[in-house]
Amino acid sequence: MSTSSQEASCAPAVSERRQSLWRGVLHTGEGRIGVSLGLLMFLVIVLGRFLAPDTAYDVATPGSGSSAAHWFGTDALGRDVLSRFLHGGTTVLLIPLVAVSLSLLIGGSLGLFAAYWGGWVDVMIAKLFDIVLTLPPLLIVLVIIGGLGASNTVLIITVALVYAPGLGRVVRGTAQQVIVQPYVLSAQARGERDLVIIFREVLPNVTGPALAEFGLRLTYGILFVATLSFLGLGVQPPAPDWGLMVAENRGLITVAPWGTMLPALGITLLAVALNLSADALSRVLAGDELSRLAVI
């Protein structure tokens, strides 16, 4: 609106361009720390294996502490801890990632349909969520793994089942707020089909909160899978897995502490990185919500 440079002092009313979520996350402190830490851990997990001095299974003197040959010592079987650490991150990240994505898909679509159709569909789905939520996760795991045996596939399905109701409830709750908005009513008045309304009008407005919840659940998922591996229910030996390594090496913690410390540190950093990123994401979303209110 300003017609000349002389009007520089009175800023014309221009509403701010909506910033992308990604840039918003990087704008916050925890977002920057979380994302860069996450990136670092990702590089360690993906590229670490190429830098490993040995393979995950080479055997040397068992139970030795730090030395020039083995910077972080060896485990009870004499395998190099650093090499096993660099090889063993994949399962820690990948299993929870696939599992939680699966729960988002299952729980999310159930939640979306429950919210949109309401009535008895909603009651049934909500009750189903409640039932699964009342069961202790470890019990579910014991029953399923006890029945089907421990394998990565079973592990993924089990973890997905454990997290689906939580994600489903978040999606359902958000979608319930969205579907009463006039823009959805307006789509109904245009006579749009239900699926078009769900995917075109409702879904884009649910993804933000769902994504934040996904990040949080992924953190839990990583800890949960590591715990299961520690308990012997998850990844099976001799595979190098951080959770499993902690379990295998805890007997030697006084002699060769790195055997437990290094994988434990890896799990912690990964969890912290994801948690910070998820926090940043939900903060940006909340701010987005606020700025939208401010416009009104």
Place this chain on the structure above:
Amino acid sequence: MSAATTEAGATRRAGACAAPPQLSADGAALEVVDLSVGYYQKDGSVLRVAANVDLKLFPGQVLGLAGESGCGKSTAALAAVGYRHPGGVILSGRSMLGETDLLKMAPSALRLLWGGQVAYISQNAASALNPAMTIKRHFDEVLKRHAGMHGSDAAVRELELLTAVQLPDPAGSLLRYPHQLSGGQQQRVALAIAFACRPAVLILDEPTTGLDVTTQTYITALLQTLIEETQVAVMYVSHDLALLSTVSNDVAVMYAGEMVERGPVQAMVKTPLHPYTNALLRAVPSARARQSIAGIAGEPPVSVCDDACSFAPRCPHVEDRCRSEHPEMVQIEPLRTSRCFRTVELREELRIVVDIDRTPSSAAARADQTQAAHLLEVDDVSCFYGSRRRRFAAVQDVSFSLSDAEVLGIVGLSGSGKSTLLRAIVGILDDYTGTISLRGESLAHSAVKRPRPVRRQVQIVFQDPASSLNPRHTVNQIIARAVHLFREDVSRDKTADTVAELLESVKLSRSFLSRYPSELSGGQQQRVAIARAFAARPSLLLCDEVTSALDVSVAATIIELLRDLTSKSGTAVLFVSHDLAVVRTLADRAIVMRDGKVCEAGSTEQLFCAPQHPYTIELLSSIPDIADVRAGRRLQPGDAPVC
């Protein structure tokens, strides 16, 4: 109160409420001098949003603070009592409450003052009251902190206050929670709390917005009684000039953070001195006459202009000097000042001439010819909410018809079922009995079941423009969807051109295509919603309170636009609103609804000038109307309206 006062005396602290109000030499309770307020921005610079604000509040007098949203009214009013918004900073000025400068006081001292000598009432009482606390605890807190009153003393005072604000069953209400009271009752409680410590200064920030018209009148009347009794000095912030003109003694108009005109209200509504005041007044519709209104194009700047007149870009009387020099406040008459270079030469031009719109509506002309075939026929319709077991009739046995190109207004308070009726017509509420037919053909209850050509003909625009557009879609996506669905004549590769044309028809440029709704102002959002509705080339447009969420000046531009578009295309309009003045301006005929039933129906002329039903009379006499202020008359609820 005397026993309480002595007891309170022992525990009285600085600024406690029992202290006699101090006045300055000329009798002002609060004197604000040269107040400037800014906000820190992300890059660390300060954006000045209010500058050089001078005002005086006198005991028992109301100063109205007018202007569009974003002109710094609320910021200035709150800064005047020492409050800073988060990120806000007071750049200069004094605000003298007696001998003390509120702007120099420590936050702890200010907190003793707020709620005691200085009270504030916000727009939304529901969010000002804590939902987890009973009404009694709200009072206890204030009385204990500011008057040192406890136990039975406090209880006596609480009853006294609630009785003063005429709350039914004061004793019972004390034990209730805010959500157990109606909106009007909540605002009365907020009033009682504000008056609990006999404040010297009261800031009202749109205290009746969001309330029903009749409740609004009631609260305003109550407020006036309380002001007279307690002789509090009041600052009343509102964008509604019609309302301000009925409650204030003086009005100060703010634009871009500066005061542009100040003076007694009677003179201002007839002969405004500043072009901005003139523009604001010309945007105010009246229920007393079908008068032409004109909105103000464009938006106010967000910060103060130092080197030009801030209104220059929107001013019809602009000249070269306005763009390069900043005008000062000039005294024109003993009590009136204006910030305009051309005030004196424009005096006659700025005088408000009520322009009665006598153009016969196109519908009236056509109605005679096509008496036989109505566009829309609503026959004996009742609408229901709730499950089968607990069904609640929101609309009962409503019948009316609408011809092509006719504008029918539906007037009623919230809960009268007027919006529900619209939803049934457009097909998003399918639980109704009776028939709704379009061009003689009965409509299926749910929109999905109606054939596309039928759906195309009926379009709806909602009240809240922000939420009627999907926040994750661009303007282009929003309008293109409607074009794609309803315009078979437009091929896919022509869609973009059609969307741009539609945007142009609602006076938005192509640059809006890629924007998201959150990047638009309320008025622009509503234009997009209207463009989406017109994309279908409807023969019937349903408007659900389309101007209620907007500023008066923006609402006027939307009304102008609707008028323009519908008369060009011959679209019939069903215009639902609680604002009688808007309906008078726009509609050919009107229906008054109450509790789901039709009270009265007729031509607007007949309905507004010679109402028959007592409820219509009550509605018409209770709205503050600018025509009444100009004519110097004051209607009591129940008086017959004068045309």
